[in-house]
Amino acid sequence: MYEDKQNLNALPSPDYTQIGEKPKKRRAKKIIIIISVIILALLIIIISGAVILGLTYYNNIQQAYQLSFSAKADLEASLHKIMNRDFKAGADLIKNANTKFGQAKNLLDQVVIVRRIPYLSVQLKAVDNVLLAGLKLTESGQQVVLLIDDITSPLRNESISYATITEEQKRMILHKIVASESLLYEVKKNIDEADAAIAAIPEEKLVSQLRDGISPLREYLPKIKILIDNSLPLLKIIPKVAGFDQERAYLFLLQNNSELRPTGGFIGTYGILKLGNGEIKEFDTDNIYNLDRSSQHVIKEQSPWPIEKYLEQKDWALRDINWAPDFPTTAGKTIEMYDKENKAIADLIKSGQPIIGEKGTVIDQVIPYEKDIFGVIAVTPEILGGLLKLTGPVVASDMVFTDSNYQEQLELMVGKLYQELDIPISQRKGIIKQLADQIKVKLLTLPLSKLPDVLDIAFAAMDQKQVLLYVKDPEVQQLIFERGWAGEIKQVDGDYLIVVDSNMASLKTDQFVKRNINYSLSWRDDDLIGRVEINYQNNADFTWKSTRLRTYTRVYVPLGSELINSSGAMENDKIKDPQMQAGQVESGSEFDKTYFGAFISIEPHEKGTLVFEYKLPSKIKDQIRINNGYKLLVQKQPGVMPDLTLDLRFGKNIKSANPAEPEKEWFNNSYNNNLALDKDKDIIVNFK
Incomplete structure (x- = not known):
């Protein structure tokens, strides 16, 4: 037994490390192969998906690009139609452009994953904002063009002029302007949103093609916004000032800026202007001395001390009333003095006393008193130059007036020539009424296509304070302030x-x-x-x-x-x-x-x-x-x-x-x- 044990101990020990090695290697290799196949399959799926997704995104982007350019072409075509007064066709083209911008935006909204890539996301966000601006602009553009079509429908005849439009047609036009206020405020909202969308686009990090495409929008959108902002107050100003459904009477002052005074010039001529439903119902002017001379010595209101000292006029009168450089203050004082002087004249007539005019001349009558003055319109002769350039030469009292000689001709007649022609001094400024009447006739008979030119001249004159406006209606006066036409001394923090x-x-x-x-x-x-x-x-x-x-x-x-x-x-x-x-x-x-x-x-x-x-x-x-x-x-x-x-x-x-x-x-x-x-x-x- 003992020997058997020794023999057994002498036998070599088995190598257990070798047991199962080959099966384990085969299994690991198999697992690796399986994992590799899975990874490969996933890669194939991902790549295939990416290719499919990329193709989809590419198609979306390409279609959006094509739709945007088609919309641009529609807008260009609409401008051509609008310039030719085919407003309905122009509105239809703008509507088409709006639809295409909407389709392009929907296509790009589906491009989701790419938006997570920083560089591409900037480009797509910029395009999004451009399309949003396009949607807002075309939506507003269509509304405005249809409104213009509705308002101008009675005016389509090429030969029509302001004088040939009936009063009822003018009243209806003013009515439509009043009714359009809420629509145009909605247009303003859209323009503001379009402007904000373009302003939010970064100027850097954009591809050059996109940057170049956005550049015109950056330039013109603020101008459109300013145009809308400036136009909206006119919706309230024009109908009320023009006498929509209620006749308005204005005290008219001609301020000669060759003799400069605080609000524009010496008031040598005054008048009454009446407007009703956009028509000039009455316009009469007169030499201001005819109203002033008798009445100022009855009223006896003391002049500001520089007028008393340097003009040697102790009693204040309408001709010198514009001493305050703040026109609303002057306008209020003008109406007050106009009322006082007319009452003084009425008292003189009642008592049988003569009306004494310039240089002691006796006056038969003055312009009939208007007690319901709605406002004051003060102008300098400068505006005549622009109007005469538009109308061409005008003949009044056998004198030819042009845009280059009107001032000299007026001064010659009023200051010198009237004596040679034996015109009474009290009537020497009658030439102003004659000239105004002739210019009015020419303006009212101009083709309506010239109306924008007339408005340009008027707006430029008001911007340059050659025309100043004041009305008693607080709401309208506030709008005149906002438009910069009031001639007030402004209040500022700086x-x-x-x-x-x-x-x-x-x-x-x-x-x-x-x-x-x-x-x-x-x-x-x-x-x-x-x-x-x-x-x-x-x-x-x-x-x-x-x-x-x-x-x-x-x-x-x-x-x-x-x-x-x-x-x-x-x-x-x-x-x-x-x-x-x-x-x-x-x-x-x-x-x-x-x-x-x-x-x-x-x-x-x-x-x-x-x-x-x-x-x-x-x-x-x-x-x-x-x-x-x-x-x-x-x-x-x-x-x-x-x-x-x-x-x-x-x-x-x-x-x-x-x-x-x-x-x-x-x-x-x-x-x-x-x-x-x-x-x-x-x-x-x-x-x-």
């Missing part, structure tokens, strides 16, 4: 400036005077100093209509400004004050502004300068130091277009400015610019 000249008995000299306003800003220790320098160059001669310039000038600046220095003020001109004493500077406050005023006189072919230097209030300093920005509003006086030079030294580097400076002035700490003050100017500067 810096402010308006220079207001008033001709003080220097004939029609202002037409020969060149003006330049220099405004500078600088720090002096802890004070912010404003400096206004008004340079006058009198290019007139001594003639029957021109002489030395005599002007009382007021400068309105932010409330709380303190005058620290001035120069150029005179006591009077060299004839009335041979010693040429220095004048005093008046200081005061009104219209939530501080003002400084002074008199200056400048001989023909000489220059003169008024300077006002003042400390600006803390709120303007804080704009620059704390708010890191600066705003300045320079308002234009109606009736004159001076040059404006700005030298604003902030002591801080400028990041951006609007309007932009000339390129040579960039990259420093001051703003320097030369601008034509043809309308109010907003200057906005941001600092780094």
Whole structure:
């Protein structure tokens, strides 16, 4: 037994590590093969899916691209139809474009997975926004074109003019304009959404083709938005002002800007204009002295002291009523004085006393009194130039008036020729009524295709304050404010400036005077100093209509400004004050502004300068130091277009400015610019 055990122990031990090795290797290999097959299958599925998905996405993108270009072609075709007054066909094409934009957007909405890829997602999002803008624009475009089609349906005849449209047709047109208000506010909403969609597209990271395609939208959409925003107030203004369903009477003032006054010019002619359902029911004008001369000495309202001193008019009258540079204030005062003077005339007639007009002449009658004045319309003769350019030459009182000679011809007749023609002085301004009537006839008989040109002239004149409007209706007046046609002294939080000249008995000299306003800003220790320098160059001669310039000038600046220095003020001109004493500077406050005023006189072919230097209030300093920005509003006086030079030294580097400076002035700490003050100017500067 023992030996058997020893023998057994002597036998070699089995190698258990070898047991099952070959089966395990075969199994692992099999698993690897299976996994590989599965992975391969998955890859094939994924790749196949990606190919199928890619083809689907490619087809979607390609179809969307084709639909978008087809929509673009429809829009271009619609413009052609609209220009040819085929509004319904134009609207149908816009509707087609809208449908195609919608289809293109639906196709792109299905492209989901690609949107998770950063670069591609930016491109697709941009296209989404473009299509959204296209949908909003075409939806609005169709509505507007159909509205135009409805409103203009009575006006399709090529030979039709405003004069040939019946009053009932005009009333219906005004009615449709009133009824369209809610629709056009919906259009405004769509335009705003389209503008926001385009504004949200990043300017960087876009492929060049897409960037180039979006560029026109970036340029034109804001302009369309401004057009809509500016047009909407007209929906309320025009029907009420034009006498829709209720006749409106206006006090008409012709302000001669050759004799400059605060709201545009000397009021030499007044009148009554009546409008009803878009028609001129009545328009009568007269020499303002016929109403003024007798009544002003009955009323005995004291004139503002500069009028009393420099015009030697103790009693205030309608012709000088526009002393306040804020036109709504002047308009209210004008209606008040018109009422007083007419009542004074009525009392004189009742008592059997004669009506005394200009230079002591006896007047038979004045324009019948209109007690229900709805508003005031003040114009300068400048608007006649644009209208005569459109109508062509007009003949009145055997004189030919053109866009280049109307002012000279009017001055010749009113100031000199009437004497040679034995026209009574009280009737010397009858030529103005005759000229207005002839221009009206020509305008009303123009083809309606010229109506946009007439509106362009009118809107430009109102933007430049050659026409000012005031109405008693608060809602409409607010819209006139918003449109910029009220001629008010505006209220702003930032810096402010308006220079207001008033001709003080220097004939029609202002037409020969060149003006330049220099405004500078600088720090002096802890004070912010404003400096206004008004340079006058009198290019007139001594003639029957021109002489030395005599002007009382007021400068309105932010409330709380303190005058620290001035120069150029005179006591009077060299004839009335041979010693040429220095004048005093008046200081005061009104219209939530501080003002400084002074008199200056400048001989023909000489220059003169008024300077006002003042400390600006803390709120303007804080704009620059704390708010890191600066705003300045320079308002234009109606009736004159001076040059404006700005030298604003902030002591801080400028990041951006609007309007932009000339390129040579960039990259420093001051703003320097030369601008034509043809309308109010907003200057906005941001600092780094």
